[in-house]
Every structure is written in C-alpha cells, then in structure tokens.
Amino acid sequence: MRKQIIALCIGLGFLASSAFAQYDVNPHLSALDGAAVIGTEATFRSSVLQGRGALVMFWASNCPPCLVEMQGFARIKAATNGTPIIVIVEKYGSSEQALLANPRNNGALILNVGGNYRALLEEFGDSEAALPYSILMGKTGAACIAHLGLMNANALREMQAECD
16 A cells, blocks of 8 residues: 555656646746837837736747747637737747748737846746747736647647636
C-alpha cells in the first residue's frame, strides 16, 4: 500500500509539471503598457481591455514552432470566442511582417517590445525564454494560466476551462 501511495504521488508530480502552469504571483497585462502597436502610431494601454482579458502570445521568427503556430492562427482566433489576442515580438522587420500577416489580418494586436522582450518573458513566467509561450490573462488583467509550446484551439479551450 505504501509503495502505491508513493507511486501515486510521483505520478501526480509529473502531471503537475505539464505544459500548463498556474501562477502564484500574477503578472499583469499593464506590464505591456507603452509597447508600440504595430501598424499604428499608438502605444498599448491595458485599460482598453479592462473586463475582457486577453491571450498573450510570445513569438519569434527564428522559432520553428512559432511559425507553425502563426500558420494556424485563424483556428486559434476562432477558438477564443472574442477574447483579444496580443502577439509580442522582439523585432518587426520584413521577415516578421510577412510571417505575422495572418494574425494581423485576423485582428491580433502585434506589440513590438524591443529590448524589453526577455525581461517581459521572465516577468510573465517564462524564465527559460522557451518559445512559443502563451498566457491567458483574466478579466482583471492578471495572468490566469500559461502554456509552453505550440498553441492550438484545443490547448486554448483547456486553458479557458481552467480560468472560468
């Protein structure tokens, strides 16, 4: 019996270390305030999303899974049920412009955070800077749950179920 309990605890430990993570200290959407909104002269203000929440996706053009993620962006957008999507990039050169055309045309806000990229990744819970990385922010602007790895509609629905 004792061995079974130990095995159960070990098994639960592996389940707890999956690609989803719950936050103990919540990063807030306001950390993105002032970032350049691509395609406009505006800067991001988290207050415009008050009461709505958002899906924040960290992305880079040199990340092969990110490229796959962006190709399937329309399915991710459809699964959000109207939750705004914010794609965070470190740079927005010609390569990024072409690769992010699908999300931008589907209504995602693309934020260029430049030199703050690594610091924001760490602040939002990705201290290893592994990509792609996404965080579902709650209606108060605080992080609810994170997902490390390729985002898709099923993963998003699981995240939304955890945050409701």
